[in-house]
Amino acid sequence: MSDLWSVDDHLADILRAIRPLDPIALPLLEADGCVLTEDVTVPTALPPFDNSSMDGYAVRCADVAAATTERPVALTVTGDIAAGSGEPPTLRPGQALRIMTGAPLPPGAEAVVPVEWTDGGLGGGPVRAMPAGQVRGGERVRVHRPAERGAHIRERGSDAAAGALALPAGTVLGPPQLGLLAAVGRASVEVRPRPRVVVLSTGSELVPPGTALRPGQIHDSNSFTLTAAARAAGAAAYRAATVADDPERLRAALEDQLSRADLVITSGGVSVGAYDVVKEALRGSVEFRRLAMQPGKPQGFGLVGKQRIPLLALPGNPVSSYVSFELFVRPALRALAGHPQVERARVRARLECDEPLVSPAGRRQYLRGSYTPPAPGERLGTVRPVGGASSHLLAALARADALIEIPEAATGAASGAELTVVPLGGGAQEYGSSS
Ligand SMILES: Nc1nc2c(c(=O)[nH]1)N[C@H]1C(S)=C(S)[C@@H](COP(=O)(O)OP(=O)(O)OC[C@H]3O[C@@H](n4cnc5c(N)ncnc54)[C@H](O)[C@@H]3O)O[C@H]1N2
Numbered sequence: 001m002s003d004l005w006s007v008d009d010h011l012a013d014i015l016r017a018i019r020p021l022d023p024i025a026l027p028l029l030e031a032d033g034c035v036l037t038e039d040v041t042v043p044t045a046l047p048p049f050d051n052s053s054m055d056g057y058a059v060r061c062a063d064v065a066a067a068t069t070e071r072p073v074a075l076t077v078t079g080d081i082a083a084g085s086g087e088p089p090t091l092r093p094g095q096a097l098r099i100m101t102g103a104p105l106p107p108g109a110e111a112v113v114p115v116e117w118t119d120g121g122l123g124g125g126p127v128r129a130m131p132a133g134q135v136r137g138g139e140r141v142r143v144h145r146p147a148e149r150g151a152h153i154r155e156r157g158s159d160a161a162a163g164a165l166a167l168p169a170g171t172v173l174g175p176p177q178l179g180l181l182a183a184v185g186r187a188s189v190e191v192r193p194r195p196r197v198v199v200l201s202t203g204s205e206l207v208p209p210g211t212a213l214r215p216g217q218i219h220d221s222n223s224f225t226l227t228a229a230a231r232a233a234g235a236a237a238y239r240a241a242t243v244a245d246d247p248e249r250l251r252a253a254l255e256d257q258l259s260r261a262d263l264v265i266t267s268g269g270v271s272v273g274a275y276d277v278v279k280e281a282l283r284g285s286v287e288f289r290r291l292a293m294q295p296g297k298p299q300g301f302g303l304v305g306k307q308r309i310p311l312l313a314l315p316g317n318p319v320s321s322y323v324s325f326e327l328f329v330r331p332a333l334r335a336l337a338g339h340p341q342v343e344r345a346r347v348r349a350r351l352e353c354d355e356p357l358v359s360p361a362g363r364r365q366y367l368r369g370s371y372t373p374p375a376p377g378e379r380l381g382t383v384r385p386v387g388g389a390s391s392h393l394l395a396a397l398a399r400a401d402a403l404i405e406i407p408e409a410a411t412g413a414a415s416g417a418e419l420t421v422v423p424l425g426g427g428a429q430e431y432g433s434s435s
């Protein structure tokens with residue numbers, strides 16, 4: 001019997017332990033991307049008053065009923081109503097009030113005639129725009145077309161009625177939702193906050209980019225990949241200084257960081273070497289296990305500190321840590337943020353490759369690939385592998401936009417095979433290619 005955990009069981013174990021963060025009130029722009037935890041109702045009607053949808057003239061319908069281009073109807077313009085003007089004057093028979101888009105409709109008005117249906121008060125044919133400057137009052141405007149009752153008027157409450165549900169709890173707030181909240185007068189809303197994430201990479205060989213390498217050293221890249229990935233997943237992520245392979249130092253660094261974290265990610269130090277610092281420092285509170293997965297076999301998960309903060313210990317190989325992030329950390333972050341859907345959408349795609357792919361028996365393999373969505377009329381898109389299977393191939397990862405899943409039971413896949421693919425979002429996947 002295998003002592004390996006399946007990918008699905010490891011994820012389920014993590015998600016079982018994670019509770020969504022408690023809601024807090026946040027100013028609108030800070031709530032962008034967050035999940036709303038209150039039902040928001042419309043306090044006052046939207047729009048709050050009847051207003052014009054056109055620059056033109058507020059009129060009574062009967063006054064312009066007979067208007068034609070050949071026989072325009074002349075009305076007396078008694079003034080201007082600009083957007084933002086308070087109480088407009090009453091419109092009487094035979095009169096027109098010049099009105100701007102968004103300005104309140106005057107009492108007595110039944111329709112708005114766009115300026116293009118009039119001579120603009122200039123005495124000629126139809127105009128294309130209003131003459132600049134205020135009307136003095138008493139001028140005549142010739143109207144060339146009749147207007148139906150309600151024409152070019154946006155009625156009070158026509159967007160959202162007072163008391164209606166604007167957004168239900170559970171809504172993910174994006175630009176239009178934030179706009180609606182602002183429009184109904186909300187300055188802040190109750191949401192689940194962005195999870196605060198601390199990324200701690202370990203390894204005595206690591207130096208920060210910008211530093212010259214001495215023999216045996218490499219630049220720490222994982223903490224950048226992981227911090228950026230956590231931010232892309234909606235977290236407020238912070239990259240802590242790299243920790244050398246010394247359990248005491250790692251415990252101290254963790255102690256320092258725990259108070260500011262809702263979730264901690266470590267990278268490296270989880271395999272079976274003599275200096276596997278994460279394993280050594282966290283044994284007891286974090287369970288280390290081996291997964292039936294490639295890359296990403298060694299993994300750790302536990303709840304650490306008094307606050308029992310979730311900690312995911314990812315393997316150090318750059319591709320392993322990123323693939324582990326996508327499969328386990330991203331869902332954990334989305335669960336903390338209260339999203340109902342925590343995993344990335346999967347698609348089925350047809351494999352296109354020059355050589356058949358080889359995969360270890362009994363392990364689920366995630367190869368890096370480039371995914372092309374289905375052409376019009378096609379059921380499946382296609383996916384091509386990018387680079388090989390080894391977990392140090394960061395340059396290939398940087399050219400990929402999808403993960404190709406080879407199931408546990410398979411030992412490979414040939415060109416033409418239908419497989420599951422995890423598109424990683426962004427770029428061409430969101431905007432389409434311009435071919
Ligand atoms: N005898 C065995 N050796 C290894 C096994 C095994 O089962 N038996 N598993 C291998 C697998 S699979 C993986 S994955 C790695 C995981 O190792 P660790 O998590 O302990 O990671 P490290 O040893 O610290 O580093 C592995 C590799 O990645 C580089 N690395 C680490 N951190 C970073 C970073 N922040 N930025 C860039 N590169 C990093 C590190 O230099 C190593 O080359 O273990 C295998 N070994």
Ligand code: MOO
Nearest residue numbers: 295296297320391
């Ligand atoms: O699992 Mo390791 O992550 O294969 O390189």
